Amino acid sequence: THAGPALVAAPAVLTVAAAGTAVAVLLGSLLAAPLRRPAGSLALVNTHRLTGGPPCGLGDDIQVLPDGPVLAPVGTFGPGPAQQLTGFTAMAGFDPAYPPPDPPGTGVSAELWGSLVGGPQSTGSMTSPWFRLPPASGVAVSVSGRTDRGNKLVLEFGRARYAGVTTLGVRVPYDRVRLNQDHLDGPPDYRPWRSIGLDAAQVPNGADRIRIRSVDATTDPDGWLAVTGPRLRSVVGFNEFLAGRGPVLVSWPQAFLFPCLRNIVGVGDGLAGAPQVVIEAPRREGRLSAVTTAQDQGGAFAAIRPFGRLYEIPTRLAGHPDVDWGALQLSADTAERDTYQRTTTHITADGDRSSLPGDG
Incomplete structure (x- = not known):
């Protein structure tokens, strides 16, 4: 007996259909990726370059959160103590190996208050x-230690009245704890101080008072x-x-x-300039990034770590504060x-090192 043409062609048709489906799924995934998280998407950055969209790559999606003035404590003219401390100590209670800002x-x-x-x-x-x-203000605090998993920190807002402060609500600021650079697969590193806070739009309307509960x-x-x-915080x-x-x-x-x-x-010319700003890579690429700044690796900018007095400005990926994009x-x-004054002298030398100044 002989198989019909349709039966003979069936495996080839199925193979082509399966391959076409796989390609369609792959292309669909690639196209959907920037839609699921447009901020920080390299695919969307490339699309913008082709279509005349925002031209500055990842820089278009990062927000800087610089500090403003420190807020002053005020009396309430109401009953009860100005602050309540049980197990916390003022001006202490943190790991001395990680001093506050x-x-x-x-x-x-x-x-400052701490429970350590x-x-x-x-x-x-x-x-x-x-x-x-102040009205319409974003706020921030610096924290060390753990603010979740059994511990808790909230910002409480109120409005001043003649007899005290009327509470308007509490908010839980998002706390992104980074990985330990030396143990990337281990638990987060809670001890370094970090800035957490709220944008002005997250503060209850009419609030003119704030306090911390932990x-x-x-x-x-x-x-x-x-x-x-x-303290106050802005978004730039x-x-x-x-x-x-x-x-x-x-x-x-x-x-x-x-x-x-x-x-x-x-x-150039044997000299490296002194940077005022450093854009650092995410923690998982930290060892690669350290090639240019680590003293033990002989990087061109190795002096910036011991002598540059670097400090971090809080940042976030717009809409995705949980993403570790890097650091500023x-x-x-x-x-x-x-x-310094620099003089550049050009010489012509053959391949014999003895012809170079200072050699031979």
């Missing part, structure tokens, strides 16, 4: 005094919490913030992601930069 009692650490007193096994709760909040209910090694008093576009700041050192794993950066730190660091070094 400013020395306790100064700057953004003018008010006598070891992480202690527990407690804290209610700060009320602080005066609870330490855990006793494991990370079961403690420290927090500073509140990445490219706008960097305008007029520089020169900029971009970590080489991210060098192609910021096409609008112009004031790039230079390297500024130098606090106020010394003059690259003001």
Whole structure:
């Protein structure tokens, strides 16, 4: 017997159909990826370049959250203590190996409370005094330790009345804890201080007072919490913030992601410039990024870590604060930069090293 033409062709038809379906699914996934998370999407960046969209790559999707003035505590003229501390201590209670942004009692650490007193096994709760909040303002605090998984930190808002403060509601600021650079597959690193806060749109309408409530209910090694008093916070576009700041050192794993950066730190004639701004890679690419700045790897910018006095400015990927896009660091070094005199001399030499100055 002989199989009919349709039966003979069936396997080929099925193979073509399966291959076509696989290609369609793959293309659909690639097209849907930037739609699921448009911010920070390299696919969408490439599309923008082809269609005349926003031209600055990842820089168009990053928001900088610079600090504003520190808020001042105020009295309530009502019953009850100005603050309540149980298991928390003012101006202490944090890991001394990870000091707060400013020395306790100064700057953004003018008010500070922590529960790491006598070891992480202690527990407690804290209610700060009320602080005066200007209208339509974003706010931030700095925290160290753990704010979730049994512990808790909320910002409570109110409106001042003659007899005290009327509570308008509480908000839980998002806390993105980064991985430990040396143990990327391990637990998050809770000890470094980090800035968390709320945008003005997240603050209850009519609020002119704010205070902090925190609870330490855990006793494991990370079961403690420290927090500073509140300060104002604004939201600025990445490219706008960097305008007029520089020169900029971009970590080489991210060098192609910021096409609008112009004031790039230079390297030439045996000299490397001194960067004022460092754009660091995400933690998972930190070891690759360190090639240019690590002293033990002989990078051209190895001096920036011990002498540059770098500090981080809080940032986030717009709409996705959970994504580790990298970090923005500024130098606090106020010394003059690259003001030395340089003379360049050109010589012609053959392949014999003895003909070079200082050799032979």
